Amino acid sequence: MKVRPAQRFEAGALTELALASKAHWGYDEAFLAACRDELTMHPADMDRRRTTVAEEDGRVLGFTTLDGAPPEGALGMMFVASGALGRGIGRFLFEHTITEARRLGFVRLTIDADPNAEPFYLAMGAVRIGATPSGSIPGRELPLLEVGLTSH
Template sequence: MREMRIRPARAADAGAITELVHASSAYQGGYASILDGYEVTGAQVEATVTFLAEDDAGDVVGCYSLVPGDAELDLLFVADAAQGTGLGARLVRHMLERARELGLTSVRVVSHPPAEGFYRRTGAVRVGTVPAKPPKVPYERPELRWNLVADRTGDVFV
């Protein structure tokens, strides 16, 4: 496996992020409609906390985008070839560290239905369901949340 590094995204990375998103086999078939016409913009990258994972050849193999004002994970993608390497969990840990640094007490994610188990394994708890919004999103999506504050015993969740 190649070495992966995580770095802040720049506006100029928007095209590579868009390519990564559209290349995902997780959004084919019945899930493809959500990406119809979707494009990550440079303004979006600059307005969010967005990081890329690159391999040692400089290829983008993962990314995430955190919207601090909404305390929401907007994007998390890992290239198909990098699935199962632990990169997704590493990106979530990185994102949660940034969220804590920003003073967030929790982070919400509206999950792609097949990704719910992954998010649960990273410590997110299901808090609801987001209804379908046909025709673009013809299916319900799980809503999950990572709690970043200490409980009464001082244990921090996640």
């Protein structure tokens, strides 16, 4: 498995991967439709959001975005293909993104986590610092997590 920068032409495929990954948690079609805009990757955003993919044998298995400008930013999106869950791809992507964030001078990242993904992020060293409103579902709150990057 390797990581590489996402290519502009992959925006549509990454959007579909994000939606399929979100569907893994049992969300219905109406919920996923409400999330579509927020989970849509645009070709023009790929570089600005520092989009990185994990791939194996030419197949994209997941991706992350590292949003913002140092010293503080966000792990904006992180999704693993539903058929590839449980293989360590999330850990691989998370660790790569943290390493890249440190290299770029970030000292803190926040994560607006899906409630189902919160245990993963906590296991990776994130801490819950509050809640944030969903950008897609009125009245829904998401766990707000942070990762400090100043210690190794």
